[in-house]
Amino acid sequence: MVTRTLTADTIVQALARRPEIAGWTLTRRRRHGTQLYVIGRDVENTREVTTEDFTITVFHDHPWPVGRETGTAGHARGVSSVKLVPGDTAHLESRLDEVIMMASLVHNPAYELPSPETLPNVALSDPLITALDGTRRAVWEMAEEVWEACDREASTGVRLSAGEFFVTVSDREFRTSKGIHASSETTHVAVEIALLARGASDDPTLEAETFRPVEARRVVDLRLASQVAEASRFARDTLRAQPTETRDGPVVVSGSALPPFFDPFVFHSGAQAAYMKLSRFTPDHSVFGDHAMTGDPLHVSSHALRPFGLSSHSFDGDGVPGRDTDMIVGGTLFARHATSRYAQYLGVPVTGEPGAVVVRAGTTPLVELLRDPGSPVVEIVAFSSPNVDDITGDVGCEIRLGYEHLPNGEVRPIKGGALAGNVFDAFASVRFSQETQEALISGFGGGGLYVGPRGARFEGMRVAGG
Amino acid sequence: MSPSTQRHTPDPTGESANPSVLRAQFAYLPDVIAELERSIPYASALATSSSGVRLALRDSEQGVSRRDPSAGVVLTASDGYEIEEVAVGATDEASVRDASRRLLEGLRRTRGGGRERNRLPLNLEPGDRLSADYVTPVVISPDSLSLAEKLARFEDLRQRARKIDSRVVQAMARYGDAVETKVFVNRARFITEVVHRATLNVTVFVSDGNARRYNWLSRGGTGGLESLEVDEGALANVTEIAVALLGAKPMEPGVYDSVVDPSVAGILAHEAFGHGVETDMFLKGRARGAHYIGKRVGSDLVTIVDDPTVPGANGTYFIDDEGQSASPTCIIRDGILLGGLSDLYSATRLGIARTANGRRESFERKPYARMSNTFFTPGKHSVEEVLASLDHGMYICQGANGMEDPKGWGIQVGAHFAREYRHGKPTGVLYAPVSITGYVPDVLGDVTMVANDFHLHPGGCGKGWKEYITVGDGGPHVRTRLQLA
Structure with a gap:
């Protein structure tokens, strides 16, 4: 059996067959990522996530309802969006019918989509993640760095309670009825760590915690070792902190x-x-x-x-x-x-x-x-x-x-x-x-x-x- | 398999949200699970989808869009030590079988990844056999109104709010309806769930030419349009308070005898002993409550419950995202901490009973122990009696936000405003905003009156700073002493 999957070209061709549309934008996003969840040194869960979707936004120009005229263009502009996934090939036309209908029902002052311009190059993707042969390897590298940094804090009574590590690689293709056709690739890395500090007492109710979320585009920008060191100090200081006075x-x-x-x-x-x-x-x-x-x-x-x-x-x-x-x-x-x-x-x-x-x-x-x-x-x-x-x-x-x-x-x-x-x-x-x-x-x-x-x-x- | 199908209602939203269609669409999942379990001891599948519309209306702008149709499948597998998951934004058999192959590959890499680690055995149980289909009862289906009729209805509501006072500079109405489907399959269970949801928020912004203030009302939860009724009195009250807040004073920091309204009480319950007893936090050593089971943590007037079965509430469901059938959990009874809210992993690791609280933000995220509808149970006093007891204190209203601290038992709750009370009567002085801080056992230990009213409010909840899910929280009016700023 041959299964046709939706493509950006298919959608653009379908949009071109709709003369009632005053304009459109299409964004295709593909994301692939790995998530690693640890409790201390134990792995709880390793996850791989892959998604792809298309967001279609259509514009529909129509007369203002009586008494609702706003702006100077003489007509209202409606806008509406719908998101499709690659398996939605069979639903494409019906979803376009629906989104056009939705856009025809709302009334906003007119505005135009921008025309194509030269786009700047902006580095948004971490080459290290590619060099590490994928997101799975990258989350493990991040976890190892946190574990090693926590080991260095062990003598101060601080330990890793839990950590969450995320690496996502995304690409985006963007097209409009005005002729813009652009794309970008990005990486996103995020880490959450919770550190626990224990003092002289063995009583776990006397422990203190520091929770630290960090995120960046590149692994190096997370500065995980220094994040652990500072969070460790905060946890120790929380342990001995006194109540704030007015x-x-x-x-x-x-x-x-x-x-x-x-x-x-x-x-x-x-x-x-x-x-x-x-x-x-x-x-x-x-x-x-x-x-x-x-x-x-x-x-x-x-x-x-x-x-x-x-x-x-x-x-x-x-x-x-x-x-x-x-x-x-x-x-x-x-x-x-x-x-x-x-x-x-x-x-x-x-x-x-x-x-x-x-x-x-x-x-x-x-x-x-x-x-x-x-x-x-x-x-x-x-x-x-x-x-x-x-x-x-x-x-x-x-x-x-x-x-x-x-x-x-x-x-x-x-x-x-x-x-x-x-x-x-x-x-x-x-x-x-x-x-x-x-x-x-x-x-x-x-x-x-x-x-x-x-x-x-x-x-x-x-x-x-x- | 012993079928025990429970609630069925006619599905008004089309065939994709029909349990029989869901069963047919995902009939291949039991075979995928069986195939996985030829290599590993436990596997399950969760297929989810959501669809619906959203309206955003304000001066000179209208927006309408379909909710993200976030359909996908997540396969869960354990090799007897750890959990591995693969999530795909597709629901067709070929994509899911491909995900299944990648899942096994991932498990092999985990075992053979070159890292010598001591791994603890993990014996995940599939639960008793159950085949069931559940659908949220709906009185007035969102589909009974066309999109044009919805736009007209909520634009009219917005316009009425806009015209109540000349100091209103903006009024916004946000409406959403959704059909959320869930199919859970493991070797013992094949369960479908269809949850219908409708929500409405009206926010009014006012200005005196310099300062800006706002106020809002929220309606809705699971079910249909029946929960979205807003009368003229409620609209007028929202605007009246927003205008009054233009003259509100900053709160003088201090400890006050306080009565909190149900929205604030709900956030207190949620932050204090909702997040505080999520058992994944027990497992991580991040919850002080783990060491207080069976001990007093509040006055004997305090009973707090988490209940995903409350009809119509925002955090209501029939099964959690790990296939556990919904049932209420009494967290605190008469001031004594009884137990926590668990997900499959933490319950298995801790050797405690599962509750139906394994929830995901979406198929793209892992399950955690999460709340559903969390609330104080009502007491015996009338609201009037509770407020009249305030000789010199604050009536704290319109809960806005909160933050948990399960390890330190600190608490932060933001409320929109407070009314000053003297000798049991309001003085007419408002304070805004209001920050409630304090030590959880003090806040609950100082509870001296609990009213006999009960209101649940729709809300959202994050875990830490992410993992957003829909919840409900509330309860009755509660009198306690609070640190305010």
Whole structure:
């Protein structure tokens, strides 16, 4: 029996037979990956995952319903998407009928798909994974590196509780009715480790844990040995940490705890947020509103061309070439990041989807930010969850681990309680460290890359005791 | 095989979601399993699919799309020591048989990979024989409305929310319906499940020209459109609170006598002793609860249950993703920790009873011990009595998020706002946002009143920072003392 499987060419030919479509995009994604799950040195599960799918987006132009006219094009544009898998050959025509019907029912202001442009070359694939002859070998290499690093920590009372290792190789083919035909290959590596620290007691209820998720495009960028070393130190410090006390005073947020604080700035800088009337920023005005800027100037950029960046891209979901964009310069909204659709709606330049969030570092060494002759400085290095509200800028995060830096130089670990405040207030007087870091900006699995100061000192946030 | 088919309802969504069609489509799976088990001691197969539509409506923008039709099959095998899985985004026999061959190859490589490791024996049991088909009861099928009618209905709802107050700058409505199918096969079981799901979220954004606030309501779960009713009072309440939040004060950090509404109570239960008793975390040494089985962890007013059989709830199912039939698990009874929620692997390794909590994000991910619907059980006081008991405290409302800490027993719950109470009455002062932190046994040990109401809320749940699944959580109003900021 011969089984025909769906191909991009088949779909493009079928779309060409549909004159009622005003435009279309087609994305074909193929992914192959290996996942390894270990508990201590024992393997729980090894998994191999292979998927392929086609996402078809169609545009349908039609008259506005009476009383609903918006925009100047004289017609409404409907858009809808459907995803197919290679075995859907027999369903292709019916799925196109359905997606066209869906697009005909929704009414949006008109916008055009972008035309083809020269696309930049952006390195997004780890050559080591190919050299290792596949994803299975790569996950084992990562596990071995973590096991060896944990062995080095054993004498300090720290051991590996569990680890999860993911390596995925993807390729994407993108085509549009405007003639864009592009492709890209990417790799994605991710590791989660949980370390347990035990003190002098054998009581397992007195152990402390550190959980650390990291992800990157290249294995080398995970820096697994140093991740284990730092997580081990955090676990040991958690073991002896004292409850946080309520206080007003300087707070430094550092390491992986800091990047989520920039999420609201990226959100409110966006053209989509402005179109939705949710952005509090106005071009050429301070992003801090009436607050006087007394701290380091805030510069936030989007870098889509950064080699091996998690959210870097050669082209975005509309086919717009990746580019670097300054969004906030000196605390003022300089330019909005804008996909093709929202750029047309607002009449602003197209930047495409954002890439890595790059924040300019300060001029003060981190050690100076942690020092205050008059009062203790609280440094927070890990939150339970980065609970920062994109819309309001409100912060309310439980402190998983921090340090109290006393004026006499003593440093005491603390845990529990919460940091509360608002980023739009707090960043007006922020001071950034001169040291920089690369870290995830928002969560695991879907977050982008943050490149910026390793620490930020705030004067107006409150630490609530635990 | 001894058939014990249970619930059947007419399937309104087309033949692909019909149990008999599923059985015919995957009739080859028992043979694939038998073939695998000629080489290894245990194998199983899980085929899943989902389909449906999503609507996203807001000012000057409408979106409609089909949900990702994420059809695929995952084959699970154990060589008596470890588990190996191959997942493919295809459901045809040829693709799955090819995956089966690769699965055996992978197991051979694991055994002969050049690494000398001490491997612990693993004896996975297939469970009692069971052949069953399950379908979610649906009162009002989403298919009873055309797509155009759905768009009109929810756009109208959105427009009504939009017009309630001049300070509303945006109103969004998100609707989704889905049919999720599952076929589980091992040497003892061939089970099909069809879960129907419908959800609705309305979010209202307000501005006074400077600050922006928002509020939302959510409806839905498993079942049909019957769970999505929103009356004018509910819409007005959402907007009224959003506007009131423009004048909300920041919470003064401290410990407060508090009453939490069911949405906040649900997140407390979920984070405190939901994640805290997932037994894969026992196995990894990551859960303090493992050492407290049979011990007091809360006041004697505290009973917490995980129950995947609650009709209509968001975390409801008939079998878990490892073929275990759904049944409730009492986690804490009268303040005493009774036991955990298990998946097949951790239950086997720990030598404890399986519960129906082996769940996957999708066929692309492994199963973990996960919650379903987790809640405090109701008490004996009226809600009015519980609130009237607050002499000087906070009524904490609209649970938003939370984070677990099974090892340290810390807790973080985010609530949207709190109402100040004095002498049993609201003062009219609102605080927002509200962060609840604390030590789990303190939070549960300080529970002094539990109301007799009960509400479950639809939600999503991650494990750590990933592995998202649908869950429900809730319970009654609960009075305790909380560290707020």
